[in-house]
Amino acid sequence: QQQVKQSPQSLIVQKGGISIINCAYENTAFDYFPWYQQFPGKGPALLIAIRPDVSEKKEGRFTISFNKSAKQFSLHIMDSQPGDSATYFCAASSGSNYQLIWGAGTKLIIKP
Amino acid sequence: NAGVTQTPKFRILKIGQSMTLQCTQDMNHNYMYWYRQDPGMGLKLIYYSVGAGITDKGEVPNGYNVSRSTTEDFPLRLELAAPSQTSVYFCASSTGETQYFGPGTRLLVL
Numbered sequence: 684q685q686q687v688k689q690s691p692q693s694l695i696v697q698k699g700g701i702s703i704i705n706c707a708y709e710n711t712a713f714d715y716f717p718w719y720q721q722f723p724g725k726g727p728a729l730l731i732a733i734r735p736d737v738s739e740k741k742e743g744r745f746t747i748s749f750n751k752s753a754k755q756f757s758l759h760i761m762d763s764q765p766g767d768s769a770t771y772f773c774a775a776s777s778g779s780n781y782q783l784i785w786g787a788g789t790k791l792i793i794k795p
Numbered sequence: 796n797a798g799v800t801q802t803p804k805f806r807i808l809k810i811g812q813s814m815t816l817q818c819t820q821d822m823n824h825n826y827m828y829w830y831r832q833d834p835g836m837g838l839k840l841i842y843y844s845v846g847a848g849i850t851d852k853g854e855v856p857n858g859y860n861v862s863r864s865t866t867e868d869f870p871l872r873l874e875l876a877a878p879s880q881t882s883v884y885f886c887a888s889s890t891g892e893t894q895y896f897g898p899g900t901r902l903l904v905l
Contacts, residue, residue, distance in 0.1 A: 689837075715892050717892070717893075724898070724899075725898060725899075726799075726885050726887070726896025726897055726898055726899055727838070727885070727894075728895075728896065729893050729894070732892070732893075772837060772838065776892065781826055781891060781892055781894075782828075782840065782853070783840075783894065785837040785839075786837055787836060787837040788835070788837050
């Protein structure tokens with residue numbers, strides 16, 4: 684029940700296309716859902732996050748869509764660029780100890 | 796601000812050897828975390844700390860120990876290295892929900 688399931692494991696998208704990564708969770712106590720971006724040889728860095736009281740959050744080309752009833756959330760990258768090539772992790776947390784439960788990651792490659 | 800720093804960047808250990816992975820943050824964050832990252836497995840929490848003098852186990856604590864004597868430092872100790880501990884180790888810190896990660900330590904146990 685503590686798992687966060689992420690798909691796909693890898694994704695190749697043409698430059699200018701839309702990249703979509705999906706995550707699903709079981710624990711209805713989760714109340715914070717971030718996406719982290721990791722470049723090779725670096726630590727993950729927060730990209731965008733959402734709480735369950737909204738269904739969508741947009742920051743530039745990056746959008747989180749959240750479906751509370753389905754217990755799913757997804758990351759959409761519009762007009763994908765080669766510089767977006769990275770590994771993306773979804774995560775979830777609840778309560779006050781700020782522990783994150785992580786998805787397995789998606790390796791995204793944007794082809795020029 | 797340097798943020799979160801980790802040393803060493805890379806280390807090869809022989810089975811049974813011990814070592815300490817260092818982690819320091821200069822952001823005065825109360826919360827600190829140690830993760831290991833294995834290919835295709837995401838990030839697994841090893842230990843975390845909510846403040847100086849307070850530590851607790853995460854999902855995969857076996858074979859590791861930590862201490863938190865100051866706000867800034869959170870070292871991770873491997874006592875008897877095993878091949879299963881070959882991984883990339885990340886330290887992170889936070890004041891709340893956003894975690895800030897160091898650059899990682901790549902450890903190879905042979």
